[in-house]
C-alpha cells in the first residue's frame with residue numbers, strides 16, 4: 001500500500017525528500033525565500049480587526065472585562 005509521493009519544494013518546485021534537513025524546502029535558500037514572503041506580507045493572515053467591537057457596543061465591552 002505504500003505509495004511514493006513526490007514531494008516538491010514550495011518555492012522552486014524542485015524535488016525534495018522528507019529526510020532533507022531543509023524539508024519541506026530543497027535548501028536553506030528556499031527556506032529563507034519563504035520566510036521573506038511572510039515578512040513582506042505576500043501571505044496575508046486574516047487577523048481579527050479591533051473595529052468589530054463596535055458591533056457589540058460599549059456595554060458588552062464592559063462584560064468582557066469581567067471574564068478574566
Ligand SMILES: [Zn+2]
Nearest residue numbers: 009012026030
Ligand atoms: Zn527550492
